[in-house]
Amino acid sequence: MARATPIVRDASLRLSWQVQLRVLGALLMRETLTRYGRHNIGFLWLFVEPMIFTLGVTALWTLSKSVHGSDLPIVAFALTGYSSVLLWRNMPGRCIGALKGNLALMYHRNVKVLDIYLARVILEFAGATMSFSALGTLFISLGILEPPQDFLKVVAGWLLLAWFGAALAIFLGALSHRSELVDKIWHPAAYLLFPLSGSAFLVAALPQGAQEIVLYIPTVHGIELVREGWFGDRARAIYDLGYFIPFTLVLSALAMLQVRRIARFVVPE
Amino acid sequence: MPIKQVLSATDGGSVALSDPRRSVRHKPFFMKRLFLVAVVLPTSIAGLYFGIFASDVYISDSHFVVRSPARQADSPLGVILSAGGFAGASEESSAVLEYVRSRDALAQTDSDGLLTRAFSATSVSWFDRFGTLLRGSTREHLFDFYLGKVSIENDSALQVTRLAVKAYTATDAQEINRRLLVQAEKLVNRLAERARDDAITVAASEVRDAQAVARSAALALSRFRGREGILDPAQEADVRLQMVSKLQDQLVAARTQLQQLQTFTPQATQIPFLRTRIKSLEREIAEQTGSIAGGQTSLSLTAVKYQQLRLENDLAEKRLAAALGSLEEARAEARRKRAYVERISEPSLPDYPREPRRMRGVVATLLLGLLVWGVLSALVAGVKEHRD
Numbered sequence: 001m002a003r004a005t006p007i008v009r010d011a012s013l014r015l016s017w018q019v020q021l022r023v024l025g026a027l028l029m030r031e032t033l034t035r036y037g038r039h040n041i042g043f044l045w046l047f048v049e050p051m052i053f054t055l056g057v058t059a060l061w062t063l064s065k066s067v068h069g070s071d072l073p074i075v076a077f078a079l080t081g082y083s084s085v086l087l088w089r090n091m092p093g094r095c096i097g098a099l100k101g102n103l104a105l106m107y108h109r110n111v112k113v114l115d116i117y118l119a120r121v122i123l124e125f126a127g128a129t130m131s132f133s134a135l136g137t138l139f140i141s142l143g144i145l146e147p148p149q150d151f152l153k154v155v156a157g158w159l160l161l162a163w164f165g166a167a168l169a170i171f172l173g174a175l176s177h178r179s180e181l182v183d184k185i186w187h188p189a190a191y192l193l194f195p196l197s198g199s200a201f202l203v204a205a206l207p208q209g210a211q212e213i214v215l216y217i218p219t220v221h222g223i224e225l226v227r228e229g230w231f232g233d234r235a236r237a238i239y240d241l242g243y244f245i246p247f248t249l250v251l252s253a254l255a256m257l258q259v260r261r262i263a264r265f266v267v268p269e
Numbered sequence: 270m271p272i273k274q275v276l277s278a279t280d281g282g283s284v285a286l287s288d289p290r291r292s293v294r295h296k297p298f299f300m301k302r303l304f305l306v307a308v309v310l311p312t313s314i315a316g317l318y319f320g321i322f323a324s325d326v327y328i329s330d331s332h333f334v335v336r337s338p339a340r341q342a343d344s345p346l347g348v349i350l351s352a353g354g355f356a357g358a359s360e361e362s363s364a365v366l367e368y369v370r371s372r373d374a375l376a377q378t379d380s381d382g383l384l385t386r387a388f389s390a391t392s393v394s395w396f397d398r399f400g401t402l403l404r405g406s407t408r409e410h411l412f413d414f415y416l417g418k419v420s421i422e423n424d425s426a427l428q429v430t431r432l433a434v435k436a437y438t439a440t441d442a443q444e445i446n447r448r449l450l451v452q453a454e455k456l457v458n459r460l461a462e463r464a465r466d467d468a469i470t471v472a473a474s475e476v477r478d479a480q481a482v483a484r485s486a487a488l489a490l491s492r493f494r495g496r497e498g499i500l501d502p503a504q505e506a507d508v509r510l511q512m513v514s515k516l517q518d519q520l521v522a523a524r525t526q527l528q529q530l531q532t533f534t535p536q537a538t539q540i541p542f543l544r545t546r547i548k549s550l551e552r553e554i555a556e557q558t559g560s561i562a563g564g565q566t567s568l569s570l571t572a573v574k575y576q577q578l579r580l581e582n583d584l585a586e587k588r589l590a591a592a593l594g595s596l597e598e599a600r601a602e603a604r605r606k607r608a609y610v611e612r613i614s615e616p617s618l619p620d621y622p623r624e625p626r627r628m629r630g631v632v633a634t635l636l637l638g639l640l641v642w643g644v645l646s647a648l649v650a651g652v653k654e655h656r657d
Contacts, residue, residue: 012653019655114651208423249640256647 023110027119046123047130050086054135057082072202072235075144080230081199083132084223087158088165088197089190090128094120095173096183099266106268113263117173121166129158153229160244161222167251174258177266198223204236211238218247303649307642308635315634323630324394325622326435329442331450332613333430335362335457361460361608362423362430365453369421369432375412378448387441388414397437419449429613439619446616454610465603472596479592483585490578502572506561509568513557520550 036045058078095117105111139145148154176182194200198220203211214220221244228237298304368374378384388399388411399414400406418435432449436442499505527543562569 013649015657016653016655019657020652023655110655112651112654246637246640249637249644252644253640253647256644256651259651260647 019110020115023108023112023115024119024122027105027111027115028123031119031123046127047134050083050090050128050131051135053086054079054082054131072231073145075139076146076230079132079135079139079145080226081223083128083135084158084161084219084226085194085197085199086131087125087128087161088168088219088222089194091121091124091165091169092172092186093190094124095169096176096186098173099177099262103266103268106266113174113266114170114259117170117259120173121169124169125162125166129162132158148230149232150229154226155229157222157225157227157229160225160241160248161219164218164222164244164248164251167248167255171251171255171258174255174262177262193217193219196220202227202235203238215240215243218244298646303646304642307645308638311638312631312635315631318396319625319627319630322394322396323625323627324392324397324437326397326437326624327439327442327619327621328623329434329436329439329446329616329619330614331432331446331616333432333450333453334428334611334613335359335365335430336607336609336611359608361457362428364460365430365457365610366421366423368453368456369419369449370416372412374449374452375415377452378445379411383441383448384415384445385411387436387438387445388418390437393437419445432616434616435624443616443618450610450612450616457608457610461608465607468599468603469596472592472599476589476592476596479585479589483582483589486578486582486585490582493575493578497571497575499568499571499575502568502575506568506572509557509561513554513561516550516554516557520547520554523547523550 032043032046036043041048058075061078062074098116098120099113102116105116106113136145136148140147172182172186176186196214196217198214198217203214203220203224206214215238221239221241224237224239225241227235228239375384385399390398395401396403398404399411404410404414420433421430423430432446432453434442434446434449436445494500523543523546527540527547530537530540530543560567
């Protein structure tokens with residue numbers, strides 16, 4: 001056998017990547033169909049569902065004139081806050097126990113554990129992003145909302161949150177295959193994290209002592225970045241990417257470790 | 270073996286994974302391209318920068334307390350949190366925090382070019398210096414640079430504010446810190462003075478108004494007295510009424526006497542005398558009564574004007590007293606509300622560059638690089654598991 005040259009090696013990586021893309025595409029199609037079916041609006045539920053959530057929360061917060069400690073319009077506040085929550089909270093929710101439901105698929109040589117998680121993560125990301133941008137566009141065109149001041153910052157914050165959500169989702173998903181406790185603990189944890197996640201307040205509105213504590217929660221940094229992008233100078237955003245990014249990086253490494261660990265033991269049904 | 274050859278000789282990962290026996294021929298992981306790019310390259314750059322190029326940074330610290338009157342928490346959230354032991358910063362101390370991070374603070378500290386000199390000295394390495402291609406050289410760039418060098422934090426539990434200034438020499442750091450501190454003091458004094466002056470100015474102008482009104486009222490009253498030749502119409506009327514009643518007594522007595530004389534001694538010589546007396550008494554009484562009430566110059570008419578003036582005078586006096594009271598109150602309040610900066614520790618003169626923490630920087634880069642490499646290599650391996 002001839003010695004592999006770098007060209008061959010790159011080609012093989014590319015070929016593998018193409019195969020993985022095909023697998024991911026197929027898994028995505030399958031996910032959408034099994035979850036939403038072809039009834040009524042079908043796959044549109046993907047982003048209509050989070051939209052309804054966000055709209056409901058926006059309406060509730062508007063009616064209750066929720067305390068968020070700033071003079072920002074409540075609609076903009078709820079939209080940025082709750083969409084971000086949906087982004088990082090739904091991913092783990094979908095990935096926990098995902099493998100168990102899809103064990104039959106593992107018969108296929110090219111369907112790997114990570115692919116199943118990735119498919120669900122991508123789907124959730126697509127849903128949350130579509131809902132966020134659709135509602136944003138709607139509110140802006142209705143004149144309820146000002147367009148974002150710095151679009152790229154919003155995108156950066158959104159992507160960082162998505163990265164965090166994906167890492168958390170894959171980590172918890174892989175852990176949940178080893179222990180059912182993860183599923184039991186995640187639900188209360190997700191509810192408890194919601195008010196602390198930065199979606200319902202501005203860090204700058206809190207007293208210093210509370211700020212220091214709140215800034216240990218990674219999602220706060222991402223949401224603050226999204227808000228800074230959207231509101232510009234009107235909201236003084238406090239965040240530290242030097243904390244958020246390494247945190248997410250460590251989480252990603254742990255997630256990859258877990259996935260490789262369970263991939264060795266996973267048995268197709 | 271040169272690196273280029275090593276790279277080109279590296280086997281495809283897919284082959285190695287599919288055939289474990291072939292992995293013997295594999296280069297160890299630390300020679301692979303991914304590892305070189307994700308770990309070796311950043312760590313060497315960090316090593317070069319922190320080992321050779323990074324300039325020493327001296328940090329000058331100062332601590333102070335912004336004393337200010339107790340303030341009520343204004344938002345419901347603030348109330349909840351302050352009940353939980355999280356006290357918010359006072360207005361003055363927040364003002365100081367904001368001021369230090371403002372362009373004003375930069376402009377005033379840099380009024381003689383101290384900051385520009387300290388940050389763009391040629392003794393500072395090219396990578397850290399202000400004014401190079403990396404950092405830009407406009408005022409806005411300077412402001413960004415300045416923000417990176419100054420940090421101010423308020424410990425809400427202790428109410429102590431810490432101001433830390435980084436510079437490339439110890440004396441620069443101390444001097445910049447000292448200037449910022451002096452300006453912060455000035456700012457707090459200005460704010461306090463302003464708050465105090467506002468309250469006192471309003472009270473003082475009120476007093477001035479009241480004084481003017483009282484003066485003119487008193488003047489009008491005394492002028493009236495001088496014109497009418499009467500001190501107090503009511504007393505004057507009393508006196509005259511007493512006189513009328515005396516006259517009436519005399520009139521009654523004279524009439525009784527006249528009747529007695531007419532009855533018993535009709536020829537008495539006193540009768541005509543008595544008649545004249547009664548007539549003059551009656552005339553006198555009518556005149557006096559007329560001067561008290563009725564007629565253009567009567568006392569009752571004068572009393573109306575007098576009462577008016579008197580009332581105005583009384584009101585003006587009361588208003589003056591109230592204004593003086595509130596001025597006194599405002600002064601007391603201002604004394605109570607004094608805000609000022611109390612220095613706890615003067616700007617320090619560091620004798621050792623606390624930054625950059627060179628080892629720490631290199632190790633952090635190494636760890637982050639390893640993390641990136643771990644994640645990426647796992648991803649790449651994951652991709653390579655897919656085969657047709």
